[in-house]
Amino acid sequence: MVIKVRNPLRTKAGFHHGRDAHKHDIGTVPYWEWGLDVRNPAASPVFDGSETSLGGNGEFIPHSGMILTEALNPDALIPLPPGTGGGCVRTGPFANMTVHIGPVALAQYGTSNTTSVANPLDDNARCLKRDLNAGVASRFTTFRNTTSLILRNQDVEHFQAIMQADPRYVHGELGVHGGGHFTIGGDPGADPFISPGDPAFFLHHSQIDRVYWIWQMLDFPNRQVSLPSLLLDATKG
Numbered sequence: 001m002v003i004k005v006r007n008p009l010r011t012k013a014g015f016h017h018g019r020d021a022h023k024h025d026i027g028t029v030p031y032w033e034w035g036l037d038v039r040n041p042a043a044s045p046v047f048d049g050s051e052t053s054l055g056g057n058g059e060f061i062p063h064s065g066m067i068l069t070e071a072l073n074p075d076a077l078i079p080l081p082p083g084t085g086g087g088c089v090r091t092g093p094f095a096n097m098t099v100h101i102g103p104v105a106l107a108q109y110g111t112s113n114t115t116s117v118a119n120p121l122d123d124n125a126r127c128l129k130r131d132l133n134a135g136v137a138s139r140f141t142t143f144r145n146t147t148s149l150i151l152r153n154q155d156v157e158h159f160q161a162i163m164q165a166d167p168r169y170v171h172g173e174l175g176v177h178g179g180g181h182f183t184i185g186g187d188p189g190a191d192p193f194i195s196p197g198d199p200a201f202f203l204h205h206s207q208i209d210r211v212y213w214i215w216q217m218l219d220f221p222n223r224q225v226s227l228p229s230l231l232l233d234a235t236k237g
């Protein structure tokens with residue numbers, strides 16, 4: 001199973017019926033294990049458009065990919081190949097879902113420019129779009145990416161730096177964090193300010209938390225309470 005949906009459902013049932021509220025079920029959070037899906041995210045149980053998915057890929061819109069600019073280094077470009085969607089999500093539970101706020105800094109196809117509206121807090125109703133991207137996934141969110149992140153970084157400073165491609169430490173990278181976001185792509189998925197507007201965001205971020213938890217558990221006494229330095233990027237607002 002890529003997504004552990006059964007435990008949350010059982011938890012919910014437990015709460016509602018006042019029985020079967022097994023201790024081990026309570027608090028379980030579903031997650032998206034990126035590594036299973038790098039070859040074809042559109043075939044993932046998370047994104048295959050089935051009733052139990054989080055909705056399918058966007059409708060196919062041919063384009064030439066995206067060019068991201070690195071935080072702090074506007075001249076450093078990270079070109080990404082196009083995905084296999086690009087348009088509105090038309091299948092699964094979130095088919096034809098409406099996105100409201102934004103765009104704020106939405107990556108545009110074929111350019112390093114981003115697009116925004118004058119007031120991103122206005123109701124700018126539009127369809128949920130996705131651009132599922134095996135090229136991005138195969139480069140940034142493989143099991144090798146994740147295990148190397150966990151095993152090669154002994155302190156939280158370097159762990160977070162590699163996880164989210166902190167430009168003080170690495171260049172031309174997205175880390176598993178950005179990698180997952182741009183594997184989903186689309187609108188609001190490719191807009192760092194409002195990506196939680198795509199329901200898939202939450203499965204991506206629970207996997208982020210899970211990877212961090214696995215890393216912590218390898219040396220819990222030293223990793224329970226340790227914080228990295230923060231990168232505040234004024235160029236991104």
Ligand SMILES: [Cu+2]
Pocket residue numbers: 177181205
């Ligand atoms: Cu994120």
